[in-house]
Amino acid sequence: MKRVRMEKDYQVADRDIALTIVIGNAQIGISCVKLGDTELARGDIAKKVIGNGRDLAGKTLAIKTVVADVNDLTNRTNVTYQLRGGTDDQDYGLNAVVEENGDSAIYYATIHFKR
Amino acid sequence: MKAMRTLIAVVIVGAALSRPVGAEQVPLNNLRTPSSPGFVILGVEPSSVERPLTPRDFAVSLASAAGDPNLLPDEYAIEAAPYWLVPHDSLTYDDFYANDPLKNIYRNLSMSIAVSKDQSFGDSVAADTRLGIGIRSLLLRGQDDPRFRISLDSLQNAMLDAESTEVEDSLNAATKKLINEKDNQPFGFSLELAGAMALLYPESDTHKGKAYRGGVWITPAYRPVTEGQIEFLSVLRLLLEDGVRPRYDLGFRLLWFANDRLSMSAEYVSRLGDIPDSDNKDTYRIAGVVDYRFSYDLHMTATFGRDFEGEAGTGELLARLGIDFSFGDVPFYHVE
Numbered sequence: 213m214k215r216v217r218m219e220k221d222y223q224v225a226d227r228d229i230a231l232t233i234v235i236g237n238a239q240i241g242i243s244c245v246k247l248g249d250t251e252l253a254r255g256d257i258a259k260k261v262i263g264n265g266r267d268l269a270g271k272t273l274a275i276k277t278v279v280a281d282v283n284d285l286t287n288r289t290n291v292t293y294q295l296r297g298g299t300d301d302q303d304y305g306l307n308a309v310v311e312e313n314g315d316s317a318i319y320y321a322t323i324h325f326k327r
Numbered sequence: 328m329k330a331m332r333t334l335i336a337v338v339i340v341g342a343a344l345s346r347p348v349g350a351e352q353v354p355l356n357n358l359r360t361p362s363s364p365g366f367v368i369l370g371v372e373p374s375s376v377e378r379p380l381t382p383r384d385f386a387v388s389l390a391s392a393a394g395d396p397n398l399l400p401d402e403y404a405i406e407a408a409p410y411w412l413v414p415h416d417s418l419t420y421d422d423f424y425a426n427d428p429l430k431n432i433y434r435n436l437s438m439s440i441a442v443s444k445d446q447s448f449g450d451s452v453a454a455d456t457r458l459g460i461g462i463r464s465l466l467l468r469g470q471d472d473p474r475f476r477i478s479l480d481s482l483q484n485a486m487l488d489a490e491s492t493e494v495e496d497s498l499n500a501a502t503k504k505l506i507n508e509k510d511n512q513p514f515g516f517s518l519e520l521a522g523a524m525a526l527l528y529p530e531s532d533t534h535k536g537k538a539y540r541g542g543v544w545i546t547p548a549y550r551p552v553t554e555g556q557i558e559f560l561s562v563l564r565l566l567l568e569d570g571v572r573p574r575y576d577l578g579f580r581l582l583w584f585a586n587d588r589l590s591m592s593a594e595y596v597s598r599l600g601d602i603p604d605s606d607n608k609d610t611y612r613i614a615g616v617v618d619y620r621f622s623y624d625l626h627m628t629a630t631f632g633r634d635f636e637g638e639a640g641t642g643e644l645l646a647r648l649g650i651d652f653s654f655g656d657v658p659f660y661h662v663e
Contacts, residue, residue, distance in 0.1 A: 236416035238423035286411040314503030
């Protein structure tokens with residue numbers, strides 16, 4: 213099973229930070245979003261407010277996403293993590309090609325919020 | 328790791344016996360649209376099929392197969408879905424399955440190409456080469472069975488909570504099994520289309536090629552979501568062959584899933600047109616099929632009825648018992 217890892221810094225501002233997770237290539241995936249040890253959200257993540265930038269600075273967001281290859285026309289999977297509300301909008305794209313139809317890929321994203 | 332597949336079959340009980348698939352025969356007994364019409368139209372089952380993932384892989388495969396433009400390769404088979412040769416990172420599952428017929432056609436388009444060389448008779452005459460080209464697509468896909476989404480969601484949630492790679496790998500195997508299950512078909516209306524053409528190159532001369540066979544498949548199906556699941560499938564096939572009248576097949580099948588293991592179906596196919604090796608030009612097939620799944624990897628199929636004339640050897644009785652085994656992660660489904 214494919215496992216993909218990403219670790220990034222994200223510059224916050226004095227606004228709410230929102231997260232959207234897009235599963236592409238017509239595959240099915242779900243995510244679990246944790247801030248520290250606290251689970252903030254699970255399932256489809258769309259414009260989920262993580263918190264205000266003032267409070268998030270210095271904290272770490274940990275996201276685990278599981279994507280199953282249900283599309284028998286391709287073995288490609290990908291996840292795009294979209295962060296909004298910081299000093300800049302950021303899209304972090306990750307991808308993996310699974311070996312066979314039906315296989316899953318697990319994506320781990322760690323995002324450090326910085327001032 | 329690729330699954331190792333083994334098929335152990337088939338006990339012939341009655342007088343009927345299908346002829347082996349060869350370059351001169353198109354196996355048209357399955358009511359489903361062929362997944363690779365380019366192979367079916369040639370009547371071949373390639374042992375090795377190239378499946379390129381990128382436009383570059385596709386071009387390299389074709390170029391290496393073509394080699395000298397005046398020569399045709401001995402054996403070659405390729406399958407590709409053109410739309411999916413490039414990634415679609417923003418195309419979500421819900422967008423893809425929104426059932427827009429126009430988008431469905433190009434997004435689900437797949438093509439299959441096969442080259443097969445006939446047996447050579449002596450060194451003085453080069454063998455003939457046959458080329459099959461086919462396309463297939465979905466106009467209407469139907470809707471996901473909600474039970475599938477619930478089961479998948481449950482497995483994916485468990486994978487999110489898994490804290491060891493062993494547990495994740497185990498859940499991955501269960502997810503894969505769920506996704507690849509034969510009965511995991513969409514419900515509602517679906518409509519599949521396919522077409523294929525076969526060309527003959529006498530003595531493998533690329534300048535002497537001529538089309539000698541063509542086929543069209545139109546397969547509408549309906550599957551309601553009910554506790555005792557029923558599926559209705561119909562097919563309209565047209566086979567055009569050099570020198571004979573067009574051949575039409577119109578067929579219906581009613582399938583009933585009694586439970587997770589047992590399914591029964593009745594099918595009728597009327598065939599109009601020239602039938603090879605038969606004086607009777609119009610014929611039909613009527614059959615009852617019982618399928619029992621002992622386990623994920625093992626199932627048994629019994630077929631009884633009357634087969635097409637000209638495809639049943641000396642008789643018309645159809646009575647077959649088949650057992651399919653598959654070893655590996657992906658089951659192999661054998662029909663007749």
